[in-house]
Amino acid sequence: MPVNTDAIGKTYPATRYAVGREKIKEYASAVGEHNPIHLDPEVARTAGFADVVAPPMFAVVYSNAAILPGLFDPEVGIDFAHMVHGSQEFRWGPLVVAGDEITTTATLSDVSERGGMGFYVFETDSRNQDGETVCIGTWTNIVRMG
């Protein structure tokens, strides 16, 4: 069955994520970040930030809810049993700190097929409460086709 390209360009409802100090700490611990700028509000303030700083890859946490509806959208038709995460890109703007409110919008930016594989590319655009773009994510999922 060929890939369905009809949904290219489809945008999903924006999600909001309130960045918390303890969540940053929990994430930092899980990925082995020991820099006190992520853990200690005093160190972060001395370094010029309003509160503890999220590691760049914390983008995964605040954009997670935005990406899910597209993955499960029947119009896109991803076959989960045969899906793998093929590649990922993030581009970062200003650092995210505890207390920020991040709004993320996901768009299905491309669907293509080559070599018996379907490529589903989602783009996420995450902005803080001041409207600054803090992260653009490009998520490429590959589905082996039957």
Add this chain to the structure above:
Amino acid sequence: MISMDAGDTFELKVTPDRYLTVRYAGASGDFNPIHIDEEFATQVGLPGRILHGLWTMAQVARAHTEALGGPDKLERLSVQFRGMGVMEEEVVVTGTVREVDGERATVSSEATQNGKRIIRNGEATIRL
């Protein structure tokens, strides 16, 4: 301003413990059972629970921010995931500065486990 030259290299080594994927699932929100349920993972043909690709990418990101001056230096990172990472085996991230051009540097990277690449074609842009 940090100083680096084309050809400079850096390395990060980390061994994910047996329960790492459970902690990472909770921290990230990715509860795909192939990462946390041994029985499910083997039923779908995997050797056992496997690492989250985005955890491994976070190790690549951390290798850059630790070696090159902090989280604000990382402007862009792209990677390709290959194969699968497992727990209780050392992950080795290596990075090489490819080009330094005024206010930016380009760095290539990969992550291996037991000599097999689990992340390849890593490419980062660093703010100097």
